[in-house]
Amino acid sequence: MNSSKTAWLLLSPTIVILIIVGLLPFLYVLYVGFFNWMPLGKNKEMEFINFGYNYRELVFDKFFIDSVWRSIRFAIVTLALELTLGFLLALSLLSSFPLKAFFRSVHTLPLVIAPIVVGAIFKLFLVQGLGPIPFLAKELFGFKLNYMSSEAQAFWTIVVMDVWHWTPFVTLTLLAGLSALPQDPYESAKIDGANNFQIFIYITIPMLVPVLIVVIFIRMMDSLKIVDEVWMLTAGGPGYSTRFTGIHIWKEVFEKRTYGYGSAMSVLYLYITIVICWILYSVMVSRGKANEDE
Amino acid sequence: MKKLLIALLVSTFSFSAMADGHAEWWKKAGAPYAGTVIQGVAENTPPGQFAGEVLAKDFEKLTGIKVQLENTSWDQMYDKAIKDMEANSGIYDFVYIEQDIVYSYLDRDFLVNITQSLKDQPELVAPMVNMDDFTTFIDYFKDGSGDVFGMPMEAFVKVYLYRKDLFGAADAKSGFQKKYGYPLAPATSFAQWRDNAEFFTGYCAEKGMECWGTTVQGHTGHPASTYEFLESIGPSFGLYNWGVTDDFHSCVEGGGSLNGARAKAALTFWTSMLEFAPPESLQSTWSEVASTFAAGRAAQGWVYGENAAWIASNEEKSVVVGNVGVMQPPTAPGVMTQAAAGEGYIGYFDGGAYGIPHSSKNKEATLLWLQYIAQSEVQADWAVAGARITHYSTYDDPKVAAMDQIADGYFTLMQNTGYLYAGAPMYPFHAAGRAAIDPFTYAALAGEMSPSDALDGACEALDKVMKDLGYQN
Numbered sequence A: 001m002n003s004s005k006t007a008w009l010l011l012s013p014t015i016v017i018l019i020i021v022g023l024l025p026f027l028y029v030l031y032v033g034f035f036n037w038m039p040l041g042k043n044k045e046m047e048f049i050n051f052g053y054n055y056r057e058l059v060f061d062k063f064f065i066d067s068v069w070r071s072i073r074f075a076i077v078t079l080a081l082e083l084t085l086g087f088l089l090a091l092s093l094l095s096s097f098p099l100k101a102f103f104r105s106v107h108t109l110p111l112v113i114a115p116i117v118v119g120a121i122f123k124l125f126l127v128q129g130l131g132p133i134p135f136l137a138k139e140l141f142g143f144k145l146n147y148m149s150s151e152a153q154a155f156w157t158i159v160v161m162d163v164w165h166w167t168p169f170v171t172l173t174l175l176a177g178l179s180a181l182p183q184d185p186y187e188s189a190k191i192d193g194a195n196n197f198q199i200f201i202y203i204t205i206p207m208l209v210p211v212l213i214v215v216i217f218i219r220m221m222d223s224l225k226i227v228d229e230v231w232m233l234t235a236g237g238p239g240y241s242t243r244f245t246g247i248h249i250w251k252e253v254f255e256k257r258t259y260g261y262g263s264a265m266s267v268l269y270l271y272i273t274i275v276i277c278w279i280l281y282s283v284m285v286s287r288g289k290a291n292e293d294e
Numbered sequence B: 001m002k003k004l005l006i007a008l009l010v011s012t013f014s015f016s017a018m019a020d021g022h023a024e025w026w027k028k029a030g031a032p033y034a035g036t037v038i039q040g041v042a043e044n045t046p047p048g049q050f051a052g053e054v055l056a057k058d059f060e061k062l063t064g065i066k067v068q069l070e071n072t073s074w075d076q077m078y079d080k081a082i083k084d085m086e087a088n089s090g091i092y093d094f095v096y097i098e099q100d101i102v103y104s105y106l107d108r109d110f111l112v113n114i115t116q117s118l119k120d121q122p123e124l125v126a127p128m129v130n131m132d133d134f135t136t137f138i139d140y141f142k143d144g145s146g147d148v149f150g151m152p153m154e155a156f157v158k159v160y161l162y163r164k165d166l167f168g169a170a171d172a173k174s175g176f177q178k179k180y181g182y183p184l185a186p187a188t189s190f191a192q193w194r195d196n197a198e199f200f201t202g203y204c205a206e207k208g209m210e211c212w213g214t215t216v217q218g219h220t221g222h223p224a225s226t227y228e229f230l231e232s233i234g235p236s237f238g239l240y241n242w243g244v245t246d247d248f249h250s251c252v253e254g255g256g257s258l259n260g261a262r263a264k265a266a267l268t269f270w271t272s273m274l275e276f277a278p279p280e281s282l283q284s285t286w287s288e289v290a291s292t293f294a295a296g297r298a299a300q301g302w303v304y305g306e307n308a309a310w311i312a313s314n315e316e317k318s319v320v321v322g323n324v325g326v327m328q329p330p331t332a333p334g335v336m337t338q339a340a341a342g343e344g345y346i347g348y349f350d351g352g353a354y355g356i357p358h359s360s361k362n363k364e365a366t367l368l369w370l371q372y373i374a375q376s377e378v379q380a381d382w383a384v385a386g387a388r389i390t391h392y393s394t395y396d397d398p399k400v401a402a403m404d405q406i407a408d409g410y411f412t413l414m415q416n417t418g419y420l421y422a423g424a425p426m427y428p429f430h431a432a433g434r435a436a437i438d439p440f441t442y443a444a445l446a447g448e449m450s451p452s453d454a455l456d457g458a459c460e461a462l463d464k465v466m467k468d469l470g471y472q473n
Helices: A004-030 A052-060 A062-094 A101-110 A115-126 A132-141 A153-177 A184-191 A195-225 A230-234 A245-255 A260-292 B004-034 B046-061 B074-087 B102-107 B115-120 B137-141 B164-168 B170-180 B190-206 B224-237 B259-277 B279-283 B288-292 B305-313 B335-340 B361-375 B374-388 B392-396 B398-406 B410-420 B431-446 B453-467
Strands: B037-043 B066-072 B092-100 B150-164 B302-306 B325-326 B349-354
Touching: A004 A260, A004 B361, A052 A260, A062 A101, A062 A153, A062 A195, A062 A245, A062 A260, A101 A153, A101 B164, A115 A153, A115 A230, A153 A195, A153 A230, A184 A195, A195 A260, A230 A245, A245 A260, A245 B431, B004 B046, B004 B361, B037 B046, B037 B074, B037 B349, B037 B361, B046 B150, B046 B305, B046 B361, B066 B074, B074 B092, B092 B102, B092 B361, B102 B431, B115 B361, B137 B150, B137 B349, B150 B164, B150 B305, B150 B335, B150 B361, B164 B170, B164 B325, B170 B190, B190 B259, B190 B302, B224 B259, B224 B288, B224 B302, B224 B335, B224 B349, B224 B431, B259 B431, B279 B288, B288 B302, B288 B305, B302 B305, B305 B325, B305 B374, B305 B398, B305 B410, B325 B410, B335 B410, B349 B392, B361 B374, B374 B392, B374 B398, B392 B398, B398 B410, B431 B453
Parallel strands: B037 B066, B037 B092
Antiparallel strands: B092 B349, B150 B302, B150 B325, B150 B349
C-alpha cells in the first residue's frame, strides 16, 4: 500500500465523522433555507418558496441586520481589548519576576471554564441584592450597577466577561510565538542602534504576524458566534441590547419555530463571518508581505 | 367526642382497607411492566418536586415501574420536551404541559389521547381514579370532543401576598395615615398599591431593613416578565387575551387592544413600580419573586400561588412564616364586573399536566403512572407541599384545611374565586407570539422605551407573527 493510500485510510474515519456531523447538517440547513417551514403556523408543512425569498427578506429584516452589527461591534471591541491586554501580559511573562509561575497558572484558569459556567459566575457576582460587584460599585464609587436595566451596562458587562475569559488564550498563544522568535534580528537591530519601540514595531510585530493571524482569526470567529455566556447572563436583554446574532437565530428557530427563515439566517451569517475573516486575512497577509519587503 | 372518635377510627379503617385494595390493584396492573424505567421532564416547581421525590417512589414501590422525573428550568424543560417530540426520538415518556402551551402541542399532534388509550386498553384503567373529581381546570387539556390529553398535576392562581407584620406595625400605620391621609391596608386599588409601595420603601430604608415596597417579576431577558404583564397586570386593568381579536389583530388600528389605553395604563403602572421594588427585580422570574418575598424583601406583591404554602410555612426557606397575608389582587374599575359575567378575568389561573408524547416507548407504564397521580387520595399531601389543587375533594381534606389557615385562606380564595381567573388564551402560536412581544417588555422595564412606544412596537411585532403564520388575513 503506498503512502497516499495509507494516509487516506487513516484519515477516513475523521472524514466520515466530519461529513456526518458537519457537512450533511450544513447541506440540510442550506436546503431548509429555501423553504417556508413554520410548525406553529396554519400550514405546518415545508413549502418551497423560491431560492432567494428568505434571503431577500433577511436583507430587509431590521432585527437581523441590527444583530449582525451588534455582533461585529462586539467582536471588534473584544478583539482589540484582548489583543492589547494579551500582548502586554505576554511581554510581561517573557521577563522574570517573583511568583511568575503562580501568576501564569492563575491567569490561565478562566480558559478551562466552560462558557456557560463563566456566564453563571458573572451572574452570581452581578446579581442585585446578592452579588458583591454591584454592592462594591455602590459602596466605593456610588455607582448604581444593574446590568439588566441599561443597554450600555449590559453590553459592556458582556465585553468584560469575554475579555476575562479569553485574554489568557491570547496571552498564551502570543507568549508561545514570542518565545519562538529568533534572536539574531534583535541583536542586529540593537547593533544598528534601534530603540525598543522600533524593535517592537519593525522586528517583533512583523515576525509575529503568522501567530497574530491565528489568534485574530480564532477570536474573531468565536466572538461573532458568541451564545452561551450571553444566554446565561442576559439572554439577549434588556430589549435587544445583547441579542447577538447567535442568540437571535436561536430565538427565531426555537422560540418562533421559523425553521426555513432561521436556516437562511444561519447560512447568511456563516457567509458574513467567512467574508469578514477573509477580508481580515487578506489585509493581514498583505501587511505582512509589505513589512517583509520593507 | 366518643362518637367522633369512633367515626374517625371507622373512617381510618375503611381508608386503610381501601388503600390495601388499591395497592393490590396497582401491583397486579404494574406486574407486566415491572423493571420498566419511564422518563419525564418537567419544570422544577414545588409540585414537580413532590411528584418526583414522593409520588414517583411510592409508585415504584407498588408497581416496580421506576419513574425518573427530570425537574429542570422552565426554558430547558420546553427546549428538551419540544425537541424530543419534534424529532420523535422517544427520550421522554411523559412531559409537562403548561396550560398555555397545550394548544400548540395539540395543534402539532404531539400528545397521546389518554381517554382513547384507556378505552382501548381497559385492563389499564385504574378503578379508583375518579375523573369527575378533577376541577374544571382539566378542561384546558381536552380537545373539542372532550378527550383528555394531559393529566393535571398542578393548578393555582397568582395572588396578592403581603406581609402582615409590616402592615400591622403600629409606627407604619401611624406613619402611613399621616402621610397619605387614610389607613394603611393591603391594596384593593392600584393607587393604594402605589402608596403602599412608596411608603414601605421609605419605611424600610429608614429602619435600615433590606425590604422594598413591592415585587416586580421584571426580568429583562426572560419571558417571565412578559407573562406577568400579559397574564396578571394586563387582565387586572382589563387587557384580556393579549388584546388580540378573534380575527387575530392586536393593534388598535386593527381592532385589537394590546396598545390600547388599558394596556398602556397597565404597563405604565407596572413599570413605575420598579422604583419601589427590590433591586433584583430586573433579574427576577417567578422563582426569584417567590424567593424575594420569602426572604422578607418585599412588603407586597404578585406571587404565583404554587409558592404560597412554602412561603407561609417552611421556616427553613422563608423568614416570613406566620406573617403572610393572601388576597385577591386589585382590579381597575369594571374589570371585576366583567370577570363575574364571564366577559373577562382578573388574573392568571396557572397550572399544568403531564402528557404522553406519541414518541414514548413505554406508553402503557406511563398511563399507569398518570393515573396514579390522578387519584384523589394522593392529592392532599401534594396540595400541602405545592399549594396546588386539581381535585374538588382536596379542598375538604383536613390537611389542606390546616394549611389553608397557615396560608391565610389561600385555598379558600382559590376555591371561592378561582372562576374569576383564567389561563392563557387558546393560541397555537403562543410561544412565537410571546417571543415577539418579549423585547418590547424588556425595553419598557429597562426604561429604554416608554410604555406607550413599547406597546405600539409589541402589537406590530405580534401582528407580523400572526400574519406570517397565516392566522391573520
